[in-house]
Amino acid sequence: MGKGRAACCDKSKVKKGAWSCEEDLRLITFIQKHGHQNWRSLPKQAGLLRCGKSCRLRWINYLRPDLKRGNFTPQEEDTIIKLHQSFGNKWSKIASHLPGRTDNEIKNVWNTHLKKRQLIHSEAKLDDSSCAYNSPSSTSVLSHANTIIHEKEEAKRSCSSSYNxxxxxxxxxxxxxxxxxxxxxxxxxxxxxxxxxxxxxxxxxxxxxxxxxxxxxxxxxxxxxxxxxxxxxxxxxxxxxxxx
DNA sequence: AAGTGTTCCAACCGCCTTTAG
DNA sequence: CCTAAAGGCGGTTGGAACACT
Known part of the structure:
Protein backbone atom coordinates (compact mmCIF):
# COMPACT_ATOMS: atom_id res chain seq x y z
CA MET A 1 0.00 0.00 0.00
CA GLY A 2 1.11 3.55 -0.76
CA LYS A 3 1.17 6.45 1.63
CA GLY A 4 -2.04 8.01 2.75
CA ARG A 5 -5.51 7.20 1.70
CA ALA A 6 -5.98 5.46 -1.58
CA ALA A 7 -8.15 7.32 -4.06
CA CYS A 8 -11.61 5.81 -4.26
CA CYS A 9 -11.16 5.39 -8.01
CA ASP A 10 -8.88 6.30 -10.88
CA LYS A 11 -10.01 9.87 -11.51
CA SER A 12 -8.55 9.90 -15.00
CA LYS A 13 -10.74 7.02 -16.08
CA VAL A 14 -14.07 8.04 -14.64
CA LYS A 15 -16.69 10.28 -16.12
CA LYS A 16 -17.80 13.32 -14.16
CA GLY A 17 -20.66 15.75 -14.35
CA ALA A 18 -24.31 15.28 -15.12
CA TRP A 19 -25.65 11.77 -15.54
CA SER A 20 -27.09 10.75 -18.88
CA CYS A 21 -30.29 8.81 -19.34
CA GLU A 22 -28.36 5.76 -20.43
CA GLU A 23 -26.21 5.84 -17.29
CA ASP A 24 -29.28 6.20 -15.10
CA LEU A 25 -30.95 3.25 -16.74
CA ARG A 26 -27.83 1.14 -16.45
CA LEU A 27 -27.61 1.94 -12.76
CA ILE A 28 -31.31 1.31 -12.08
CA THR A 29 -31.24 -1.94 -14.01
CA PHE A 30 -28.14 -3.20 -12.29
CA ILE A 31 -29.34 -2.36 -8.78
CA GLN A 32 -32.76 -3.83 -9.35
CA LYS A 33 -31.19 -7.06 -10.57
CA HIS A 34 -28.22 -7.33 -8.23
CA GLY A 35 -28.65 -4.84 -5.43
CA HIS A 36 -25.77 -2.69 -4.23
CA GLN A 37 -23.57 -4.75 -1.93
CA ASN A 38 -20.38 -3.07 -3.08
CA TRP A 39 -20.47 0.43 -4.50
CA ARG A 40 -16.84 0.37 -5.52
CA SER A 41 -17.16 -2.62 -7.78
CA LEU A 42 -20.64 -1.68 -8.99
CA PRO A 43 -19.65 0.74 -11.78
CA LYS A 44 -17.44 -1.84 -13.43
CA GLN A 45 -20.04 -4.58 -13.16
CA ALA A 46 -22.77 -2.28 -14.42
CA GLY A 47 -20.63 -1.03 -17.29
CA LEU A 48 -20.48 2.50 -15.97
CA LEU A 49 -17.48 4.78 -16.26
CA ARG A 50 -18.24 6.33 -12.92
CA CYS A 51 -16.80 6.37 -9.46
CA GLY A 52 -18.61 4.12 -6.98
CA LYS A 53 -19.30 7.07 -4.76
CA SER A 54 -20.87 8.91 -7.64
CA CYS A 55 -23.14 5.92 -8.33
CA ARG A 56 -24.15 5.73 -4.70
CA LEU A 57 -24.95 9.42 -4.60
CA ARG A 58 -26.93 9.27 -7.82
CA TRP A 59 -28.97 6.33 -6.55
CA ILE A 60 -29.60 7.70 -3.07
CA ASN A 61 -30.33 11.25 -4.08
CA TYR A 62 -32.13 10.78 -7.33
CA LEU A 63 -32.96 7.31 -8.60
CA ARG A 64 -34.26 5.48 -5.57
CA PRO A 65 -37.91 4.75 -6.31
CA ASP A 66 -39.14 5.62 -2.85
CA LEU A 67 -38.09 9.24 -3.18
CA LYS A 68 -40.71 11.94 -3.16
CA ARG A 69 -40.18 13.94 -6.29
CA GLY A 70 -42.32 16.98 -5.65
CA ASN A 71 -41.80 20.27 -3.92
CA PHE A 72 -41.54 20.41 -0.19
CA THR A 73 -44.87 21.02 1.53
CA PRO A 74 -45.20 23.78 4.14
CA GLN A 75 -45.54 20.99 6.74
CA GLU A 76 -42.26 19.42 5.62
CA GLU A 77 -40.58 22.81 5.70
CA ASP A 78 -41.85 23.42 9.21
CA THR A 79 -40.51 20.02 10.23
CA ILE A 80 -37.11 20.86 8.77
CA ILE A 81 -37.02 24.17 10.63
CA LYS A 82 -37.95 22.49 13.90
CA LEU A 83 -35.49 19.64 13.43
CA HIS A 84 -32.76 22.06 12.44
CA GLN A 85 -33.27 23.85 15.73
CA SER A 86 -32.56 20.60 17.58
CA PHE A 87 -29.99 18.92 15.34
CA GLY A 88 -28.27 21.78 13.51
CA ASN A 89 -26.70 20.85 10.18
CA LYS A 90 -27.13 17.11 10.76
CA TRP A 91 -28.86 16.68 7.43
CA SER A 92 -28.99 12.92 7.44
CA LYS A 93 -30.56 12.98 10.89
CA ILE A 94 -33.16 15.47 9.69
CA ALA A 95 -33.73 13.40 6.56
CA SER A 96 -34.45 10.32 8.66
CA HIS A 97 -37.53 12.15 9.98
CA LEU A 98 -38.76 12.98 6.48
CA PRO A 99 -39.50 9.80 4.53
CA GLY A 100 -38.72 10.10 0.84
CA ARG A 101 -36.46 13.11 1.28
CA THR A 102 -32.69 13.03 1.04
CA ASP A 103 -30.14 14.83 3.17
CA ASN A 104 -28.82 16.59 0.08
CA GLU A 105 -32.27 17.81 -0.87
CA ILE A 106 -32.98 19.05 2.64
CA LYS A 107 -29.61 20.77 2.78
CA ASN A 108 -30.36 22.53 -0.51
CA VAL A 109 -33.84 23.60 0.58
CA TRP A 110 -32.44 24.90 3.82
CA ASN A 111 -29.64 26.84 2.16
CA THR A 112 -31.77 28.28 -0.62
CA HIS A 113 -35.13 28.97 1.02
CA LEU A 114 -35.49 28.20 4.68
CA LYS A 115 -32.36 29.94 5.94
CA LYS A 116 -33.50 33.17 4.29
CA ARG A 117 -36.97 32.77 5.68
CA GLN A 118 -35.61 32.15 9.15
CA LEU A 119 -33.53 35.30 8.82
CA ILE A 120 -36.59 37.34 7.86
CA HIS A 121 -38.42 35.78 10.79
CA SER A 122 -35.77 36.61 13.32
CA GLU A 123 -35.42 40.14 11.98
CA ALA A 124 -39.18 40.58 12.11
CA LYS A 125 -39.24 39.25 15.66
CA LEU A 126 -36.45 41.64 16.59
CA ASP A 127 -38.39 44.57 15.12
CA ASP A 128 -41.44 43.28 16.91
CA SER A 129 -39.87 43.12 20.32
CA SER A 130 -38.05 46.42 19.95
CA CYS A 131 -41.20 48.25 18.87
CA ALA A 132 -42.80 50.22 21.67
CA TYR A 133 -46.18 50.07 19.96
CA ASN A 134 -46.36 46.35 19.57
CA SER A 135 -49.08 45.85 17.01
CA PRO A 136 -51.48 43.04 17.83
CA SER A 137 -51.49 42.00 14.20
CA SER A 138 -47.72 41.56 13.91
CA THR A 139 -47.92 37.77 14.18
CA SER A 140 -50.49 37.51 11.46
CA VAL A 141 -48.48 39.87 9.27
CA LEU A 142 -45.50 37.60 9.77
CA SER A 143 -47.42 34.48 8.90
CA HIS A 144 -48.91 36.22 5.87
CA ALA A 145 -45.44 37.22 4.71
CA ASN A 146 -44.35 33.65 5.21
CA THR A 147 -47.21 32.37 3.09
CA ILE A 148 -46.37 34.81 0.30
CA ILE A 149 -42.72 33.75 0.34
CA HIS A 150 -43.74 30.11 0.18
CA GLU A 151 -46.23 30.66 -2.63
CA LYS A 152 -43.65 32.58 -4.66
CA GLU A 153 -41.07 29.86 -4.20
CA GLU A 154 -43.64 27.19 -4.99
CA ALA A 155 -44.67 28.90 -8.22
CA LYS A 156 -41.09 29.36 -9.26
CA ARG A 157 -40.14 25.76 -8.62
CA SER A 158 -43.19 24.27 -10.32
CA CYS A 159 -42.13 25.91 -13.57
CA SER A 160 -38.88 24.06 -13.86
CA SER A 161 -38.63 20.43 -14.73
CA SER A 162 -36.19 18.52 -12.61
CA TYR A 163 -35.19 15.88 -15.04
CA ASN A 164 -35.05 15.49 -18.77
C1' DA B 1 -31.63 41.31 -28.22
C1' DA B 2 -27.58 41.20 -25.47
C1' DG B 3 -25.06 41.47 -21.37
C1' DT B 4 -24.79 40.88 -16.47
C1' DG B 5 -26.21 39.37 -12.00
C1' DT B 6 -28.64 36.02 -9.11
C1' DT B 7 -30.65 31.75 -7.78
C1' DC B 8 -30.82 27.00 -7.43
C1' DC B 9 -29.53 22.29 -7.18
C1' DA B 10 -27.00 18.11 -8.78
C1' DA B 11 -22.70 16.50 -8.16
C1' DC B 12 -18.09 16.60 -6.36
C1' DC B 13 -14.56 16.71 -2.64
C1' DG B 14 -12.45 15.43 1.33
C1' DC B 15 -12.89 14.19 6.04
C1' DC B 16 -14.83 11.07 9.52
C1' DT B 17 -16.79 6.64 10.89
C1' DT B 18 -17.61 1.92 10.36
C1' DT B 19 -16.42 -2.60 8.96
C1' DA B 20 -13.68 -6.54 7.69
C1' DG B 21 -9.63 -9.19 7.75
C1' DC C 1 -5.75 -4.19 18.52
C1' DC C 2 -4.27 -2.44 13.95
C1' DT C 3 -4.85 -1.18 9.28
C1' DA C 4 -6.97 -0.45 4.90
C1' DA C 5 -11.13 -0.30 2.40
C1' DA C 6 -15.64 1.15 1.95
C1' DG C 7 -19.52 3.80 3.31
C1' DG C 8 -21.52 8.02 5.02
C1' DC C 9 -21.73 12.79 5.74
C1' DG C 10 -21.57 17.85 5.33
C1' DG C 11 -19.49 21.71 2.91
C1' DT C 12 -18.71 23.57 -1.43
C1' DT C 13 -18.99 24.45 -6.33
C1' DG C 14 -20.11 24.52 -11.48
C1' DG C 15 -23.16 25.67 -14.53
C1' DA C 16 -27.91 25.95 -16.20
C1' DA C 17 -31.94 28.66 -15.82
C1' DC C 18 -33.97 32.70 -14.75
C1' DA C 19 -34.34 37.81 -13.63
C1' DC C 20 -33.04 42.25 -14.37
C1' DT C 21 -31.11 46.19 -16.87
Whole structure:
Protein backbone atom coordinates (compact mmCIF):
# COMPACT_ATOMS: atom_id res chain seq x y z
CA MET A 1 0.00 0.00 0.00
CA GLY A 2 1.11 3.55 -0.76
CA LYS A 3 1.17 6.45 1.63
CA GLY A 4 -2.04 8.01 2.75
CA ARG A 5 -5.51 7.20 1.70
CA ALA A 6 -5.98 5.46 -1.58
CA ALA A 7 -8.15 7.32 -4.06
CA CYS A 8 -11.61 5.81 -4.26
CA CYS A 9 -11.16 5.39 -8.01
CA ASP A 10 -8.88 6.30 -10.88
CA LYS A 11 -10.01 9.87 -11.51
CA SER A 12 -8.55 9.90 -15.00
CA LYS A 13 -10.74 7.02 -16.08
CA VAL A 14 -14.07 8.04 -14.64
CA LYS A 15 -16.69 10.28 -16.12
CA LYS A 16 -17.80 13.32 -14.16
CA GLY A 17 -20.66 15.75 -14.35
CA ALA A 18 -24.31 15.28 -15.12
CA TRP A 19 -25.65 11.77 -15.54
CA SER A 20 -27.09 10.75 -18.88
CA CYS A 21 -30.29 8.81 -19.34
CA GLU A 22 -28.36 5.76 -20.43
CA GLU A 23 -26.21 5.84 -17.29
CA ASP A 24 -29.28 6.20 -15.10
CA LEU A 25 -30.95 3.25 -16.74
CA ARG A 26 -27.83 1.14 -16.45
CA LEU A 27 -27.61 1.94 -12.76
CA ILE A 28 -31.31 1.31 -12.08
CA THR A 29 -31.24 -1.94 -14.01
CA PHE A 30 -28.14 -3.20 -12.29
CA ILE A 31 -29.34 -2.36 -8.78
CA GLN A 32 -32.76 -3.83 -9.35
CA LYS A 33 -31.19 -7.06 -10.57
CA HIS A 34 -28.22 -7.33 -8.23
CA GLY A 35 -28.65 -4.84 -5.43
CA HIS A 36 -25.77 -2.69 -4.23
CA GLN A 37 -23.57 -4.75 -1.93
CA ASN A 38 -20.38 -3.07 -3.08
CA TRP A 39 -20.47 0.43 -4.50
CA ARG A 40 -16.84 0.37 -5.52
CA SER A 41 -17.16 -2.62 -7.78
CA LEU A 42 -20.64 -1.68 -8.99
CA PRO A 43 -19.65 0.74 -11.78
CA LYS A 44 -17.44 -1.84 -13.43
CA GLN A 45 -20.04 -4.58 -13.16
CA ALA A 46 -22.77 -2.28 -14.42
CA GLY A 47 -20.63 -1.03 -17.29
CA LEU A 48 -20.48 2.50 -15.97
CA LEU A 49 -17.48 4.78 -16.26
CA ARG A 50 -18.24 6.33 -12.92
CA CYS A 51 -16.80 6.37 -9.46
CA GLY A 52 -18.61 4.12 -6.98
CA LYS A 53 -19.30 7.07 -4.76
CA SER A 54 -20.87 8.91 -7.64
CA CYS A 55 -23.14 5.92 -8.33
CA ARG A 56 -24.15 5.73 -4.70
CA LEU A 57 -24.95 9.42 -4.60
CA ARG A 58 -26.93 9.27 -7.82
CA TRP A 59 -28.97 6.33 -6.55
CA ILE A 60 -29.60 7.70 -3.07
CA ASN A 61 -30.33 11.25 -4.08
CA TYR A 62 -32.13 10.78 -7.33
CA LEU A 63 -32.96 7.31 -8.60
CA ARG A 64 -34.26 5.48 -5.57
CA PRO A 65 -37.91 4.75 -6.31
CA ASP A 66 -39.14 5.62 -2.85
CA LEU A 67 -38.09 9.24 -3.18
CA LYS A 68 -40.71 11.94 -3.16
CA ARG A 69 -40.18 13.94 -6.29
CA GLY A 70 -42.32 16.98 -5.65
CA ASN A 71 -41.80 20.27 -3.92
CA PHE A 72 -41.54 20.41 -0.19
CA THR A 73 -44.87 21.02 1.53
CA PRO A 74 -45.20 23.78 4.14
CA GLN A 75 -45.54 20.99 6.74
CA GLU A 76 -42.26 19.42 5.62
CA GLU A 77 -40.58 22.81 5.70
CA ASP A 78 -41.85 23.42 9.21
CA THR A 79 -40.51 20.02 10.23
CA ILE A 80 -37.11 20.86 8.77
CA ILE A 81 -37.02 24.17 10.63
CA LYS A 82 -37.95 22.49 13.90
CA LEU A 83 -35.49 19.64 13.43
CA HIS A 84 -32.76 22.06 12.44
CA GLN A 85 -33.27 23.85 15.73
CA SER A 86 -32.56 20.60 17.58
CA PHE A 87 -29.99 18.92 15.34
CA GLY A 88 -28.27 21.78 13.51
CA ASN A 89 -26.70 20.85 10.18
CA LYS A 90 -27.13 17.11 10.76
CA TRP A 91 -28.86 16.68 7.43
CA SER A 92 -28.99 12.92 7.44
CA LYS A 93 -30.56 12.98 10.89
CA ILE A 94 -33.16 15.47 9.69
CA ALA A 95 -33.73 13.40 6.56
CA SER A 96 -34.45 10.32 8.66
CA HIS A 97 -37.53 12.15 9.98
CA LEU A 98 -38.76 12.98 6.48
CA PRO A 99 -39.50 9.80 4.53
CA GLY A 100 -38.72 10.10 0.84
CA ARG A 101 -36.46 13.11 1.28
CA THR A 102 -32.69 13.03 1.04
CA ASP A 103 -30.14 14.83 3.17
CA ASN A 104 -28.82 16.59 0.08
CA GLU A 105 -32.27 17.81 -0.87
CA ILE A 106 -32.98 19.05 2.64
CA LYS A 107 -29.61 20.77 2.78
CA ASN A 108 -30.36 22.53 -0.51
CA VAL A 109 -33.84 23.60 0.58
CA TRP A 110 -32.44 24.90 3.82
CA ASN A 111 -29.64 26.84 2.16
CA THR A 112 -31.77 28.28 -0.62
CA HIS A 113 -35.13 28.97 1.02
CA LEU A 114 -35.49 28.20 4.68
CA LYS A 115 -32.36 29.94 5.94
CA LYS A 116 -33.50 33.17 4.29
CA ARG A 117 -36.97 32.77 5.68
CA GLN A 118 -35.61 32.15 9.15
CA LEU A 119 -33.53 35.30 8.82
CA ILE A 120 -36.59 37.34 7.86
CA HIS A 121 -38.42 35.78 10.79
CA SER A 122 -35.77 36.61 13.32
CA GLU A 123 -35.42 40.14 11.98
CA ALA A 124 -39.18 40.58 12.11
CA LYS A 125 -39.24 39.25 15.66
CA LEU A 126 -36.45 41.64 16.59
CA ASP A 127 -38.39 44.57 15.12
CA ASP A 128 -41.44 43.28 16.91
CA SER A 129 -39.87 43.12 20.32
CA SER A 130 -38.05 46.42 19.95
CA CYS A 131 -41.20 48.25 18.87
CA ALA A 132 -42.80 50.22 21.67
CA TYR A 133 -46.18 50.07 19.96
CA ASN A 134 -46.36 46.35 19.57
CA SER A 135 -49.08 45.85 17.01
CA PRO A 136 -51.48 43.04 17.83
CA SER A 137 -51.49 42.00 14.20
CA SER A 138 -47.72 41.56 13.91
CA THR A 139 -47.92 37.77 14.18
CA SER A 140 -50.49 37.51 11.46
CA VAL A 141 -48.48 39.87 9.27
CA LEU A 142 -45.50 37.60 9.77
CA SER A 143 -47.42 34.48 8.90
CA HIS A 144 -48.91 36.22 5.87
CA ALA A 145 -45.44 37.22 4.71
CA ASN A 146 -44.35 33.65 5.21
CA THR A 147 -47.21 32.37 3.09
CA ILE A 148 -46.37 34.81 0.30
CA ILE A 149 -42.72 33.75 0.34
CA HIS A 150 -43.74 30.11 0.18
CA GLU A 151 -46.23 30.66 -2.63
CA LYS A 152 -43.65 32.58 -4.66
CA GLU A 153 -41.07 29.86 -4.20
CA GLU A 154 -43.64 27.19 -4.99
CA ALA A 155 -44.67 28.90 -8.22
CA LYS A 156 -41.09 29.36 -9.26
CA ARG A 157 -40.14 25.76 -8.62
CA SER A 158 -43.19 24.27 -10.32
CA CYS A 159 -42.13 25.91 -13.57
CA SER A 160 -38.88 24.06 -13.86
CA SER A 161 -38.63 20.43 -14.73
CA SER A 162 -36.19 18.52 -12.61
CA TYR A 163 -35.19 15.88 -15.04
CA ASN A 164 -35.05 15.49 -18.77
CA UNK A 165 -34.24 12.55 -20.94
CA UNK A 166 -32.76 13.22 -24.29
CA UNK A 167 -34.54 10.37 -26.00
CA UNK A 168 -32.95 11.06 -29.33
CA UNK A 169 -29.45 10.62 -28.01
CA UNK A 170 -27.48 8.39 -30.31
CA UNK A 171 -25.85 6.75 -27.32
CA UNK A 172 -29.13 5.01 -26.64
CA UNK A 173 -29.04 3.04 -29.81
CA UNK A 174 -26.91 0.25 -28.35
CA UNK A 175 -29.32 -0.04 -25.46
CA UNK A 176 -32.25 -1.23 -27.48
CA UNK A 177 -34.05 -2.74 -24.56
CA UNK A 178 -33.48 -2.61 -20.84
CA UNK A 179 -35.63 -4.88 -18.82
CA UNK A 180 -36.06 -3.95 -15.21
CA UNK A 181 -37.03 -6.92 -13.14
CA UNK A 182 -38.28 -6.49 -9.62
CA UNK A 183 -36.23 -7.76 -6.75
CA UNK A 184 -38.10 -10.16 -4.43
CA UNK A 185 -38.75 -7.26 -2.07
CA UNK A 186 -40.49 -5.14 -4.64
CA UNK A 187 -43.97 -6.24 -5.48
CA UNK A 188 -45.75 -4.75 -8.46
CA UNK A 189 -42.70 -2.99 -9.81
CA UNK A 190 -41.83 -4.59 -13.11
CA UNK A 191 -40.77 -2.28 -15.87
CA UNK A 192 -39.47 -2.53 -19.35
CA UNK A 193 -37.73 0.49 -20.77
CA UNK A 194 -37.63 0.18 -24.49
CA UNK A 195 -36.07 2.46 -27.03
CA UNK A 196 -37.73 2.40 -30.38
CA UNK A 197 -35.58 3.58 -33.20
CA UNK A 198 -38.32 4.20 -35.71
CA UNK A 199 -39.52 6.61 -36.76
CA UNK A 200 -37.73 9.14 -34.53
CA UNK A 201 -36.10 7.32 -31.65
CA UNK A 202 -38.47 7.46 -28.76
CA UNK A 203 -38.63 6.03 -25.33
CA UNK A 204 -41.35 3.58 -24.52
CA UNK A 205 -42.09 2.61 -20.96
CA UNK A 206 -43.87 -0.64 -20.44
CA UNK A 207 -45.18 -1.84 -17.16
CA UNK A 208 -45.82 -5.52 -16.63
CA UNK A 209 -48.69 -6.06 -14.24
CA UNK A 210 -49.16 -9.36 -12.45
CA UNK A 211 -52.74 -9.92 -13.59
CA UNK A 212 -53.54 -7.51 -16.33
CA UNK A 213 -50.71 -8.32 -18.69
CA UNK A 214 -48.85 -5.47 -20.30
CA UNK A 215 -49.76 -1.84 -20.44
CA UNK A 216 -47.80 0.08 -23.00
CA UNK A 217 -47.29 3.74 -22.52
CA UNK A 218 -45.65 5.18 -25.60
CA UNK A 219 -44.16 8.59 -25.19
CA UNK A 220 -44.50 11.38 -27.62
CA UNK A 221 -41.71 11.56 -30.09
CA UNK A 222 -39.97 14.55 -28.68
CA UNK A 223 -36.49 15.48 -27.62
CA UNK A 224 -37.12 15.97 -23.93
CA UNK A 225 -39.29 13.84 -21.75
CA UNK A 226 -39.72 14.11 -18.02
CA UNK A 227 -39.26 10.54 -16.86
CA UNK A 228 -40.46 11.22 -13.33
CA UNK A 229 -43.74 12.69 -14.47
CA UNK A 230 -44.27 9.48 -16.38
CA UNK A 231 -43.32 7.31 -13.46
CA UNK A 232 -45.48 9.32 -11.09
CA UNK A 233 -48.52 8.60 -13.21
CA UNK A 234 -47.83 4.90 -13.17
CA UNK A 235 -46.11 4.43 -9.83
CA UNK A 236 -47.88 2.24 -7.32
CA UNK A 237 -47.70 3.76 -3.85
CA UNK A 238 -44.40 2.56 -2.51
CA UNK A 239 -43.92 1.64 1.06
CA UNK A 240 -41.19 3.58 2.74
CA UNK A 241 -38.06 1.69 3.55
CA UNK A 242 -38.34 -0.67 0.62
CA UNK A 243 -35.11 0.50 -0.87
CA UNK A 244 -33.07 1.25 2.14
C1' DA B 1 -31.63 41.31 -28.22
C1' DA B 2 -27.58 41.20 -25.47
C1' DG B 3 -25.06 41.47 -21.37
C1' DT B 4 -24.79 40.88 -16.47
C1' DG B 5 -26.21 39.37 -12.00
C1' DT B 6 -28.64 36.02 -9.11
C1' DT B 7 -30.65 31.75 -7.78
C1' DC B 8 -30.82 27.00 -7.43
C1' DC B 9 -29.53 22.29 -7.18
C1' DA B 10 -27.00 18.11 -8.78
C1' DA B 11 -22.70 16.50 -8.16
C1' DC B 12 -18.09 16.60 -6.36
C1' DC B 13 -14.56 16.71 -2.64
C1' DG B 14 -12.45 15.43 1.33
C1' DC B 15 -12.89 14.19 6.04
C1' DC B 16 -14.83 11.07 9.52
C1' DT B 17 -16.79 6.64 10.89
C1' DT B 18 -17.61 1.92 10.36
C1' DT B 19 -16.42 -2.60 8.96
C1' DA B 20 -13.68 -6.54 7.69
C1' DG B 21 -9.63 -9.19 7.75
C1' DC C 1 -5.75 -4.19 18.52
C1' DC C 2 -4.27 -2.44 13.95
C1' DT C 3 -4.85 -1.18 9.28
C1' DA C 4 -6.97 -0.45 4.90
C1' DA C 5 -11.13 -0.30 2.40
C1' DA C 6 -15.64 1.15 1.95
C1' DG C 7 -19.52 3.80 3.31
C1' DG C 8 -21.52 8.02 5.02
C1' DC C 9 -21.73 12.79 5.74
C1' DG C 10 -21.57 17.85 5.33
C1' DG C 11 -19.49 21.71 2.91
C1' DT C 12 -18.71 23.57 -1.43
C1' DT C 13 -18.99 24.45 -6.33
C1' DG C 14 -20.11 24.52 -11.48
C1' DG C 15 -23.16 25.67 -14.53
C1' DA C 16 -27.91 25.95 -16.20
C1' DA C 17 -31.94 28.66 -15.82
C1' DC C 18 -33.97 32.70 -14.75
C1' DA C 19 -34.34 37.81 -13.63
C1' DC C 20 -33.04 42.25 -14.37
C1' DT C 21 -31.11 46.19 -16.87
Missing amino acids: INASSSSLSNLSQVEIISSPKIVDMDWIFQFNEEPNNYLELTRVLPDDGIIEIPLESCDHVDIWDMLDIMDPPLQTGQWT
